[in-house]
Amino acid sequence: MHVQEWLDTVPPAAVYAVVSLVIGLESLGIPLPGEIVLVSAALLSSQHSDINPLILGACASLGAVIGDSIGYAIGRKGGRPLLAWLGKKFPRHFGEGHVATAERSFQKWGMWAVFFGRFIALLRIFAGPLAGVLRMPYWKFLIANFLGGVIWAGGTTAGVYYVGLVAESYLKKFSFVGLGAAVLIGIASMLIVKRKAKRATEEKEAAEQESVPAAD
Incomplete structure (x- = not known):
């Protein structure tokens, strides 16, 4: 089952909670598909009025902001031994x-x-913990974290939501165009078949008329 299909089976409040939790866990350093979940939920909100894109964003x-802040605190406390431990547990990331x-x-x-790490998959899971390990002043981290998190999450939600609306509208128009084309093709086919049938009847009658004098 795809992420969007699974999200479609849970209540709207649970969708908000799942998106916030997955992105938060990814931001604090756990390799989870936060962006995939957000995109799926935003696309779902364009198809269901029960899911508010503003609340989702x-x-x-x-x-994103809370997860990164927790990751910063963990990295600041754990230091480089934490990165070494994570390297053994998650060598791919x-x-x-x-x-x-x-x-x-x-x-x-x-x-x-x-x-900008918020917009790059590799840096997204590193931003918080690594900033803590490198002892970046928290006020600097918080400003960058807040702006990056809000712009990334809000921008992704808004972009996917409106793309979903446009796509849905386009598909509806396309369906009407397809229906009209199907009707026209059906009428044209009927006229062509009718014309061929009439021509075949006329040819048969002409052949029969020609065969009558020959018999006489």
Whole structure:
């Protein structure tokens, strides 16, 4: 079962909670498909009036900001031994190469790494913990974290929601066009068949008339 299909089976309040929780857990350093869940929920909100895109965006933003802040606190307390432990548990996400790439980004860009890290899958799970490990001042982290989380979550929700509305409207129009085309094709086919049948009847009658004198 796909994420969107599963979300469609739960109440709207649960959708908000699931989106906020998954994004929050991903933000604090657990490799989960937060973006996939958010996109699926936003697309679902464009198809169901029960799911409010504003509430969905707010819940996603809240999960992103709180999750990153918790990840920052964990990274600040655990330090590099935490990254080493995560590398053993999740080598595909916290391997030495990934950590080194993320660390270079943080050292080069600072607050901007936290901000833009929200839009990059690899850095999204690193932003909070790594900022804590590198002892970035919390006020700097909080500003970048808040702006990045709100713009990413709100922008993704709004973009997917409106794309879903446009797509649904297009498909409806397409269905009417298809129906009209089907009717026209049906009428044309009927006229063609009728014309061929009339021609075949006329040819048969002409053949019969020609055969009568020959018999006489």
